[in-house]
């Protein structure tokens with residue numbers, strides 16, 4: 015395949031694999047495990063960070079207050095992720111994890127315990143591990159790092175229980191409920207209102223969040239060759255199933271290419287997220303967002319399962335005859351459309367809707383005066399996230415628009431109000447993984 019990469023404005027017209035290849039070439043010497051390079055002045059300027067936010071600066075406590083230790087280095091990778099199966103031959107080794115040895119061609123349900131309740135009783139959470147009969151990479155799946163995000167729990171269960179260890183090359187480790195204390199309370203947070211996903215890779219002597227993060231990283235994540243961290247929208251918002259990935263990192267691009275029919279949103283991970291810490295430790299990681307919190311949404315669950323099972327197939331870990339679905343677009347920028355008035359928000363679009371600039375997205379009605387205002391899109395693109403119908407305050411982020419490249423490039427300077435403005439530093443209230 016011959017791919018022509020133009021310096022600007024053209025990626026949206028390439029197929030997704032071609033566009034990602036361009037990014038891969040453009041990323042050049044970016045190496046997993048090092049700080050990602052800043053986009054250079056040629057071509058890669060297309061890769062604008064679209065979702066960065068300083069969620070840790072919201073009402074919950076911040077990881078900035080304490081020092082996070084160096085990430086536990088990942089185990090050495092025998093072969094690069096992309097070549098792991100094609101070059102791996104012979105018989106698989108036993109998988110050693112959490113003090114157990116899992117023989118090739120078998121699966122075990124283990125328990126991981128990072129912390130104690132006030133009564134001194136350890137809090138444990140299940141870990142599902144499948145060690146294939148044949149050698150290959152170890153793929154890890156984590157869910158419910160935010161305790162109220164349920165779809166990922168079901169995605170991990172379905173994927174892990176669908177795997178036949180006799181037909182697997184490599185290993186799959188699933189942690190369906192990382193934040194078990196939040197899960198029990200139906201809360202995004204830990205009991206001290208810390209957001210666990212701002213404390214990776216953790217600190218063994220730090221806060222409860224930093225200790226749990228450190229234990230997870232040391233006990234499980236360091237065994238992985240690649241990581242998929244499953245999330246949903248937060249605070250009554252839902253996301254179209256999508257991969258969030260730092261497309262400046264070639265190993266992350268390799269991982270992203272494997273999912274089949276899923277929207278990709280380029281996003282530089284926030285420091286302290288599991289995705290950031292894992293990638294810094296040499297473990298390419300992406301976040302999969304699917305649906306909203308506090309509900310089990312089967313359409314989104316099936317989408318996530320299809321994506322991960324396609325990934326297992328494209329990494330060569332399982333044999334499957336065909337690639338799932340048509341490729342979806344890659345969005346390099348996105349923007350939240352906010353409410354200018356308080357009142358009752360009702361959407362006129364749904365997740366996945368294609369929209370044109372000026373289209374009606376929803377209405378906000380003041381329950382006292384019955385005054386109705388309209389929210390219209392400043393961009394053409396696609397609805398990749400939205401707030402469920404609810405009562406909102408002015409400033410509330412209501413609709414997340416994935417913006418077509420020609421909408422923002424090359425005249426990006428004219429783009430009026432992207433989230434990364436100097437006043438907010440890119441802050442988007444609680445919308446990131």
Ligand SMILES: [Zn+2]
Pocket residue numbers: 159160163244245246248446447
């Ligand atoms: Zn989350």
